[in-house]
Amino acid sequence: MKDMLNTLLIEHMHETAAIVLFCIGFTTLLLNRNLIKKIIGFSMMDNAIYLFLASYGYIDGKLSPIYVSGNTDPSLYINPLPAGLVLTGIVVSVSVTAIMLALTVRLYRRYHTINIDEISEIVRREGK
Amino acid sequence: MLWQNIPILLVLLPLGLSSLTAVLKPKASRALMLGVNTVCLCLSAIMLCEVIINGEAFTVKMGEVGAPFGNELFVSHTEAFVAVGFDLIMLLSLTASGRKVKQDVAPNRTSLFYTVCSLMLAALNAITLTNDIFSGYVFLEISTIAAAALIFVSNARGTLMASMRYMIMNLLGSGMFLFGLAILYSLTGELLFPSMKDKLALVEAEGKYSGALFMGLTLITVGLSMKSALFPFHTWLPNAYSLSTPASSSILSSLVSKAYIFLYIKIISKSVGLDVFMQSGTANVLLAYSALAIVIGSIDAIQQHNVRRMISYSSVAQIGYIFLAISFGTDRAMGAAIFQIFAHSAAKAMLFPAVDRLVEVSGGNENFRDLRGSGYRAPLAGIAFTVGAFSIVGIPLLGGFSAKVYIASAASGIRQYVALLALAVSTVLNVIYFMRTFVTIYRKSDRQSNELSFRFLPGFSVAITAFILLNLCLGLGAGRVMKVISDGISLW
Incomplete structure (x- = not known):
């Protein structure tokens, strides 16, 4: 038990944190009834994945992949690709967040609430 | 070779011109989008011919940078065929329902509708290639x-x-x-499919990280089945398909979810490997859920009183067929799954505009009892509905029949009797809900034809005729189509 906790919380701290954050974000996006909180959950979920990728991309004791000191030996540097992936991912999630917020604004203007259950109820009543 | 640059153009052309469609007037924007779509269709057809003639696949390295840093497009027979199919169905859907876009979308948003279509075309081509x-x-x-x-571009409630x-x-x-x-x-x-496959085979052989591998595969499977509306993640589907404008419904049901499934097929065949996929047990879970999807989707479709919702629920069942074939985990079954993708796309993309026309000549009501006799008031739409419904039910000579035969033969090849049972049960259920509609639209009613039924609609007529021919071609030329698909899969 102690060994397991040691592995989880100290050796693999970033991965554990990423998975916990992912689960919190995922359940918030799935279950919370408030649209703004859903969007916060979505951001948390995506950022957890970026934390996971970034923590795997970093190796202790190596330099960031920026060529300044005249050292051309590639084994001194970390792989720049995970950072590139994270950067691309952030751009994607920002645009998705923007469109979700825009949709929320339009829903609020039409139904005057951001509770997804209440909106569904109003839509159902309109249909009858 | 010059034609080997086509894959890049298929992605960049619609992506680049989409910003131009946003600033044009609605008519010009529509013309530009249809033009780009036609060019993409021609280019992908040339690419398909070249690949078939040369008999080998080719890779385009973006910026001439190789693995592990570079980015690649890969074209074999299968990818080229899927690109042709997606571009063709996109073009026909937009032509068939272009008139409705004007009614359903506010004038100041019409250009943006075509911008979104253009982006969608770029994304579909990129996912394919x-x-x-x-x-x-x-x-x-x-x-x-x-x-x-x-979905939200339409004004509907x-x-x-x-x-x-x-x-x-x-x-x-x-x-x-x-x-x-x-x-x-x-x-x-690694991020490229082939190099990832080599490394994953080593990981699997070593056995140390098989838990992590299983976790990754499961997350990808569940994620993509959520996105492509496999049962039980299909709850978003009926409203999204039945409320949006018919062009959107066609594109969403026959292209978007299918592109996700095609990506999944590529991931498990080209990067995870079918052996690892079968050993992980993911296939069994997929089999169970797809069998449930087929049966429950059909039962839900029977219970609907609204014809567009019925067609939407039938999509749930049809997506079940595709995942059912994937769960068999053989190359032959992957071919059957891709064939089913096309058989269903060709039929569904035709059903949405056809039903919309039938509803239009019946006073705008989507309930079954109002549709009585609409097959006489809009003859072409009636024929299109009949062909589409027969194809989905699986009447011989049409695409859906061949797809079911391929899936069934792939299932009997590996003695998968549960799947055969699900296929049999669902065929009966499909007959129930489509025959009911078929009988309804051809039952005599005292409703008089209104002036709408006599209006000649050039775009609709041409596109629907092309759709009917496409369904017939998929049925009559099934052997040839299947050969192209399986030639491509053997090159993966």
Whole structure:
């Protein structure tokens, strides 16, 4: 038990944190009834994945992949690709967040609430 | 060779011109979008011919940078065929329902509708051709955003909420897909499908990280099945398909979810490997859920009183067929799955505009009792509905029949009797709900034809005729189509 906790919380701290954050974000996006909180959950979920990728991309004791000191030996540097992936991912999630917020604004203007259950109820009543 | 640059053009042309469509007047924007779509269709047809003539696949390295840093597009017979199919169905859907777009979409948003279509075309082509799992994710998100916009662009009641639900389910799916991708990347350090497959085979042989591999594969499977509305993640589908404008419904049901499934097929065949996929047990779970999807989707469709919702629920069952074939885990079954993707796309993309026309000549009501006799008031739409419904039910000479035969033969090849049972039960259920509609639209009624029924609609007529021919071609030329698909799969 102690060994397991040691592995989880100290050796693999970033991965554990990423998975916990992912689960919190995922359940918030799935279950919370408030649209703004859903969007916060979505951001948390995506950022957890970026934390996971970034923590795997970093190796202790190596330099960031920026060529300044005249050292051309590639084994001194970390792989720049995970950072590139994270950067691309952030751009994607920002645009998705923007469109979700825009949709929320339009829903609020039409139904005057951001509770997804209440909106569904109003839509159902309109249909009858 | 010059034609080997076509894959890049197929992605960049619609992506680049989409910003131009946004600033043009609605008519010019529509013309530009249809023009780009036609050019893409011609280019992909040339690419398909060249690949078939040369008999070998080719890879385009973006910026001439190789693995592990570079990004690639890969074209074999299968990818070229899928690109032709997607571009053709997109073009026909937009032509068939172009008139309705004018009615359903506010004039100041019409140009934006075509911008979104153009982005969608770029994303579909990129998902089809990419050989890199991360580019797959990026274009997956572009297509999700475009699809949400296709739903809420229409003025109809409830589309905003349908779009929100669509986004929520799809974002959950994308999140899981991205996490799965991150796990596979951390195991292998590769993003390109072939190099990832080599490394994953080593990981599997060593056995130390098989838990992580299983986790990654499961996350990708669940993520993509959420995005493509496999039962039980299909709750967003009926509203999204039945409330949006018919062009959007056609594109969403026959292209967007199918592109996700095609990406999944590519991932499990080209990067995970079918052996690993079968050993992981994911296939068994997929088999169970797809069998349930087939039966429950059909039962839900029977219970509907609204014809567009019925067609939407029938999509749930049809997506079940595709995943059922995937769960068999053989190359032959993957071919059957891709054939079913096309058989269903060709039929569904025709059903939405046809039903919309039948509803239009019946006073705008989507309930069955109002549709009585509409097959006489709009003859072409009636024929199109009949052909589409017969294809989905599986009447010989049409695409859906051949697809079912291929799936059944793949199932009996590996003695998968549960799947055969599900196929048999669902065929009976399909007959029930489509025959009911068929009988309804050809039952005599005292409703008089209104002036709408006599109006000649050139775009609709041409596109629907082309759709009918496409369904017949898929049925009559099934052997040839299947040969092209399986030739491509053997090159993966």
